[in-house]
Amino acid sequence: MKRKQLIILLLAICPLGVFSQIQESSFSKKEIRKARPTYINLSAGLNFSKFRDFATSPLFYNGTAKTFSLSRLKADDNREAEIGLSYGSGNYNASFNGTTSSSQIKTFAFNYSQLYAIQSLSSQKWNVKVGALFNTTGNLRVNPILQNNSTGLELFSTLFGSVKVTRDISSLKRFAFFKLKPAHRTLSFRFNLGLMNNTYRNGYAYSGQEGVLNDDNYLKSYELKTFSGARMSSALDYTVFLKNKNGIRLSYEWDAYKTGGNLDKFEMSNHTVKIALLFNKK
Numbered sequence: 001m002k003r004k005q006l007i008i009l010l011l012a013i014c015p016l017g018v019f020s021q022i023q024e025s026s027f028s029k030k031e032i033r034k035a036r037p038t039y040i041n042l043s044a045g046l047n048f049s050k051f052r053d054f055a056t057s058p059l060f061y062n063g064t065a066k067t068f069s070l071s072r073l074k075a076d077d078n079r080e081a082e083i084g085l086s087y088g089s090g091n092y093n094a095s096f097n098g099t100t101s102s103s104q105i106k107t108f109a110f111n112y113s114q115l116y117a118i119q120s121l122s123s124q125k126w127n128v129k130v131g132a133l134f135n136t137t138g139n140l141r142v143n144p145i146l147q148n149n150s151t152g153l154e155l156f157s158t159l160f161g162s163v164k165v166t167r168d169i170s171s172l173k174r175f176a177f178f179k180l181k182p183a184h185r186t187l188s189f190r191f192n193l194g195l196m197n198n199t200y201r202n203g204y205a206y207s208g209q210e211g212v213l214n215d216d217n218y219l220k221s222y223e224l225k226t227f228s229g230a231r232m233s234s235a236l237d238y239t240v241f242l243k244n245k246n247g248i249r250l251s252y253e254w255d256a257y258k259t260g261g262n263l264d265k266f267e268m269s270n271h272t273v274k275i276a277l278l279f280n281k282k
Helices: 002-027 029-035 144-149
Strands: 038-053 057-075 079-096 099-117 126-142 151-168 184-202 222-225 230-241 247-258 266-280
Touching: 038 079, 038 247, 057 099, 057 266, 079 126, 099 144, 099 151, 151 230
Parallel strands: none
Antiparallel strands: 038 057, 038 266, 057 079, 079 099, 099 126, 126 151, 151 184, 184 222, 184 230, 230 247, 247 266
């Protein structure tokens, strides 16, 4: 009987303890938000990628695109939020039976991310965060050899679940043959798994009948498909923070996605290497 009363008492006290912690942290919420470092993230790099679109051709197209991105990053050990835009442009080629086909791609992307620390898994050297990432990527493809199907436009919108692990390596004094100056350094890895994938593109056959019918609505035959396809991405970042509170970041990013369907499936993979400058706004 005493054991049952003790359990009831603990169950009654626990919610009060949790509530008191929430109340205590809410008093300093404004101060924590103001103290959180805010950066303007400006980056440039090269994207080595390939794709194929079964709606027009089963061939793989390979190429390299120049990429540029701009984002606003607000991050500390407890929380991380980032919103940004990116742009890429490049030429992709496929060869078959002595004939080379070239496709020019322009890619636009929007990202919004929120991550929260798991204190039980974090320490002075390690930081573990979980959260979500929303990404919308649009491709504009032009391939003259496909004639009526020469222009392609598609949108891929994905909600990811994210995990990010960061290691403080400030104590590292030497890397390979290089001697490192004292500085705040971090090495982080992030993995994103697509939970909801949406696509907006034309189906098979790729070109509609708008041209024949003198209809100016180019997107009339386009279809929106929800929970279609699959997508995953990851990022490996090495960041050095300078004495003036700005930072330099070297990154390798991987992204792969495919749509649903059989005859009109689209697949693409990206391997991006880039350098970023982090300008501290405070």
